[in-house]
Amino acid sequence: MRAVSTAETAPTIHPWAIHAEALKVRAGRHLAVDGLDLSLATGVHGLLGRNGAGKTTLMRALATVLKPAGGRLTVLGSSVDGRADLRQARRSLGYLPQHFGYYPRFTLREFVSYLAWLKEMPKRDIPAATQRAIDRVGLTAKADARLRTLSGGMLRRAGVAQAIVNDPQVLLLDEPTVGLDPEQRLDLRELLRDLGTDACVLVSTHLVEDVVAACTEVVLINEGRLVWQGTPTALAAQGDERHPGDSPAERGYSALLRGHHAEVVR
Numbered sequence: 001m002r003a004v005s006t007a008e009t010a011p012t013i014h015p016w017a018i019h020a021e022a023l024k025v026r027a028g029r030h031l032a033v034d035g036l037d038l039s040l041a042t043g044v045h046g047l048l049g050r051n052g053a054g055k056t057t058l059m060r061a062l063a064t065v066l067k068p069a070g071g072r073l074t075v076l077g078s079s080v081d082g083r084a085d086l087r088q089a090r091r092s093l094g095y096l097p098q099h100f101g102y103y104p105r106f107t108l109r110e111f112v113s114y115l116a117w118l119k120e121m122p123k124r125d126i127p128a129a130t131q132r133a134i135d136r137v138g139l140t141a142k143a144d145a146r147l148r149t150l151s152g153g154m155l156r157r158a159g160v161a162q163a164i165v166n167d168p169q170v171l172l173l174d175e176p177t178v179g180l181d182p183e184q185r186l187d188l189r190e191l192l193r194d195l196g197t198d199a200c201v202l203v204s205t206h207l208v209e210d211v212v213a214a215c216t217e218v219v220l221i222n223e224g225r226l227v228w229q230g231t232p233t234a235l236a237a238q239g240d241e242r243h244p245g246d247s248p249a250e251r252g253y254s255a256l257l258r259g260h261h262a263e264v265v266r
């Protein structure tokens with residue numbers, strides 16, 4: 001493998017980390033993302049939507065795993081259209097898929113190091129970056145445990161560790177809180193807030209309360225399109241007692257999905 005120079009991995013400034021216009025993405029034969037416009041900069045963005053809204057399909061396209069079927073998509077200045085060389089953008093991406101594969105006999109340290117190597121990190125940086133990523137997800141004591149011995153919540157955190165090992169400029173986390181106990185959910189929220197100070201973090205979740213606690217912005221999609229984008233405070237202001245929910249933000253979420261407003265609030 002070719003050695004990568006520091007200049008190649010240095011952060012580059014783009015007006016939008018993620019920019020999509022009339023984006024269409026297929027999941028199998030189904031057009032799961034169908035005309036989505038979205039621009040995201042630095043910060044923590046919570047991706048909300050009903051089951052089947054297209055969140056995972058959108059995440060996979062942003063991670064450059066799926067090629068768009070139409071429209072335009074730019075990630076860190078690179079156009080994702082099947083023609084461009086995406087190696088540079090991929091080095092600056094972190095992605096936790098909804099379901100991720102792993103070798104059960106790998107230790108956590110081997111797993112995270114292997115992913116760092118796949119992301120073409122400079123070899124000399126990998127041991128320290130691996131340790132830091134493991135520490136940041138609270139799995140220091142499990143660093144040399146085999147993955148097959150970890151609990152479901154620990155495996156989810158192992159998945160977050162591999163996603164952040166390269167200090168990504170764009171971090172995509174598909175349902176990272178699944179299986180986490182309440183204490184770990186609080187720790188993950190804190191980690192997200194920290195990561196979002198200098199990266200564009202997009203977190204898909206069904207937990208509106210996590211979005212309110214950890215995100216600077218809410219992105220709500222339905223049937224593969226953007227329904228609403230705005231701050232958690234603005235989300236809470238969308239609903240009232242007539243809408244179902246245990247908190248103002250949950251009532252705002254219900255109100256928006258019932259109304260299907262195609263509105264962007266910043």
Ligand SMILES: Nc1ncnc2c1ncn2[C@@H]1O[C@H](COP(=O)(O)OP(=O)(O)OP(=O)(O)O)[C@@H](O)[C@H]1O
Nearest residue numbers: 027028029030032050051052053054055056057058
């Ligand atoms: N391989 C596939 N073949 C056909 N249709 C698919 C395929 N994968 C997903 N879909 C459909 O595409 C739509 C969007 O699915 P996607 O998984 O992106 O939604 P989601 O918002 O992530 O849902 P969830 O919250 O349940 O994870 C759904 O209607 C789903 O049934």
